[in-house]
Amino acid sequence: MIRSFAKEIMEKHIVHCDLDTFFVSVERLQNAELINKPVLIGGSSDRGVVASCSYEARKYGVHSAMPMRLARQLCPEAILVKGDMDQYSKYSAMVTEIISERAPIVEKASIDEHYLDVSGMDKFFGCWKWTQELRQRIIKETGLPISFGLSINKTVSKIATGTAKPSGERQVETGTEKSFLAPLSIKKIPMVGAKTYTLLRNMGISKIRTLQEMEVQTMHRVMGQNGVSIWKKANALDNAPVIPFSEQKSMSSEHTFEIDTIEMTLLRKILITMIDELAFNLRKEGKLTACITLKIRYSNFDTHTRQMKITYTNSEKILTERVLELFDKLYSRRMLIRLVGVKLSNLIAGSHQVDLFDDGIKELNLGVAMDYIRMHFGTDKIMRAVSLKEEVQRKEKRCY
Template structure:
């Protein structure tokens, strides 16, 4: 059966939400992010992009490129509310929905062509979303997720694109290799050094050469360039919370040990959040004393997946909660009220250096395991040599 896969993307989502709530922002350059010069641009309007501004750019540089741009603090509660509204509209009508991020969805409409006509059905759904939410949205329709996502990019802003079966390679050929999902700056530089700038060149490359030069990643990129992708649309389900606990072999009152375990658990939870593109707005700390009495305390925070922010809040909760001066048997941390987030870490307040450091550490954890890199405060003296070696991996 011929597959019909759709990719939907809310155009400049954060900016569009801000404009719905403040009409004076329409038609002018808008930057979404923290007001500090050390922060980064979370999102920007098309008007701002004309000045060379893009997401993840240092806010200080963005304001230099476009001094007249309006800077708007991010309101993640509003973003989450509008995201849920759109998801609910789609889920009510589409048979299989995957929520890829706060502003992206994949739909599997396979089998619907004989009843409705997928293209016409999607046009009607898109108009329904725009009418109900007030947000601009683009979509691409093709036989797989990769081609549909690229088609959406070509349809923007606020447009539609249909790539017919058999026309995938022809559609992709003239495009830049940057359009292929999963090609980051390092992979782009490597391919450019090989003389590859357009997808058409990549399509002609020998598969064995790509495998030899880039391994499994090279094979995957070659397949995507040739419009080949059999990955399924995974039905959407929202995880409500994630947590970690540690039971001590021997009950303890060692404050340094307790703090190390709290920070370690928070680091692991924050990495899991970023890996799954989630953000949390509620942090809970649990303590079980040696007499088995258990106490918890929680705090509402701005949506984040920053290990620094979460560690600071968790340690503050611990100091407020630990009052009995009794030996502790178990300690736990939970992140709840999760929403799907984007690439950002602490979406509006982290400095660009912190974003880069976290990304580098996440890369090491993904490639070599979570135990291969850790903060200095979590490392025993006897492990210094081992930690130094782990920290020198190239990322």
């Protein structure tokens, strides 16, 4: 009796849900002529990048982050849509609200993904039946297709969702996790990217079953701690909790001037520098922000703030434009400024590193290269020219 009760307490029921081809699905709600046709979302010029594509386009080998020129060569009949992050954020919020009203613990993993911890609900409703009903409610109230996976942990549930797509549902019964994973490609394991996949294939590993049969020490020798993490996921070992998205922290930066100033060029340089650092930190932590707050403290210590809701992003280009816009609205030009600060809040996990609707492949590659340099050699090793000038000026002042 005690053993049975303990098992009931410990057994987890984790749901992963993913909106299918989310951007494309939202566009199809606005324009029914796009249904069942190959669709590309992204920049309209040949130098642009594919932000998302429909399943019909994927049959031709098109995928996200592909140069638009190549995508149009592979699928010339595809319909190109510019994309509207305002609409995508709106529908994402609608889905989050529906889920949050019903699920006890919800983690918003990205703009189109959620994790739910429904452990214990099987006593009252049956977790699988409850999950099916929630999925139907989302489809009915938003019109968006969505897929679900249900299992004992995040890793297995996410992989189950992938096998259920498009617009399907999959439950992995407790105790069958390893046999479910075994025949699948190693590509299905979260955190196995192109480089890791190539390395594993060179080792003769193509199926998850092979990873399950290997000694964990072997993976550690070849790939370090990353290899251990992959081995654990292949063996359905994942204790990561579902973290309520409402508990996501904000990040902020402030600058206090040694001498109060109204020099606009200096103020803008400081704000741009702060945004560069904050945007990099967002990307490093795999997060997006949907809210910016600007703070100004004047020489008489009066402090004023102004907030702006934005579409989910971690692009310094977009954040800089919005912060400077806030500054122009908030700043009173008759008084010296003592301090400026920027706070980014409403954080969720996500990887929209740049504005895929406007930026091209060169901007993508530049952003990736800059982040790589910052990660490996320090944030001060590369910066925008406007920030560099400010840094040089500060060093020159310290020399006198």
